[in-house]
Amino acid sequence: MKKIAIVLSVCLLLSAAAGCAPAVTDSEKPLVVAMELAYPPFETKDSAGNPSGVSVDFAKAFGEYIGRKVIIENIAWDGLIPSLQTGKADMIVSSMTITEKRKEMVDFSDPYANALLAILANKNSGISSIDDLNQPGKKVAVKTGTTGDIYAREHLQNAGRIELADESACVTEVVQGKADAFIYDQLTIYRNWKTHEDATVAVFIPFQDVEQWGVAVRKGNTELLDKLNAFIAKFRSEGGFDKLTQKYLAEEKAAFEELGFQWFFDLK
Helix, strand or coil: CHHHHHHHHHHHHCCCCCCCCCCCCHHHCCEEEEECCCECCCEEECCCCCEECHHHHHHHHHHHHHCCCEEEEECCHHHHHHHHHCCCCCEECCCCECCHHHHCCEEECCCCEEECEEEEEECCCCCCCHHHHCCCCCEEEEECCCHHHHHHHHHCCCCEEEEECCHHHHHHHHHCCCCCEEEEEHHHHHHHHHHCCCCEEEECCCCCCCEEECCEEECCCHHHHHHHHHHHHHHHHCCHHHHHHHHHCHHHHHHHHHHCCCCCCCCC
16 A cells, blocks of 8 residues: 555656656647738738737637637648648638648638639739730739639639749739739738729639638547537627628728628628
């Protein structure tokens, strides 16, 4: 009995030692959420450099729903999916479009938003449609790895591509006339057009099927996926996406309604 008591005492004193420390359950671990903080107002930083935006609030709301602290990891776009595969992150909330190719590498939640591609064109480019861009001598800027990049590869084969790592660089190429156009989602195109109305035009043509955004998790993580899907349904039914819209996107929603565009969070 004395030997048992001594062993127990040692384990208590050295609880961090292998075999003596109590196992930490998933519910006690922080939930690590990967996103690229370079896409305002969805994923960005506030004036103090802290993560901010629609996706940040959404991720934190999910953390509260499952009772886990959320840690945001700012990861470059090309590193997001590898962050799941290597265990660096538990999930990705980064305005990521659900595609068949990505579904081979990760599992996606139910869709929580829609997105259509659009064109930001230089005012002197003569581009007023997607067909105008798909011509020899035209140059389209794309953010590497995005659905705009994928679309350009598949459908704009007559145009030259300028592949860049971030959205702002693509916009600069168009503003400076080095690229004829930038292809990206409608909201981003709208925001950049409003910022550069003197140098650009926006071509809002739904020239492809509606794309949908989802939360990505590691392949086979059905437990987290089931919780995500239940949360998304609850969050929508309780007006969570309406509140995010009012907080971050009120002006854009009004503009979309005026232009007759389908809103991001309207999945009907």
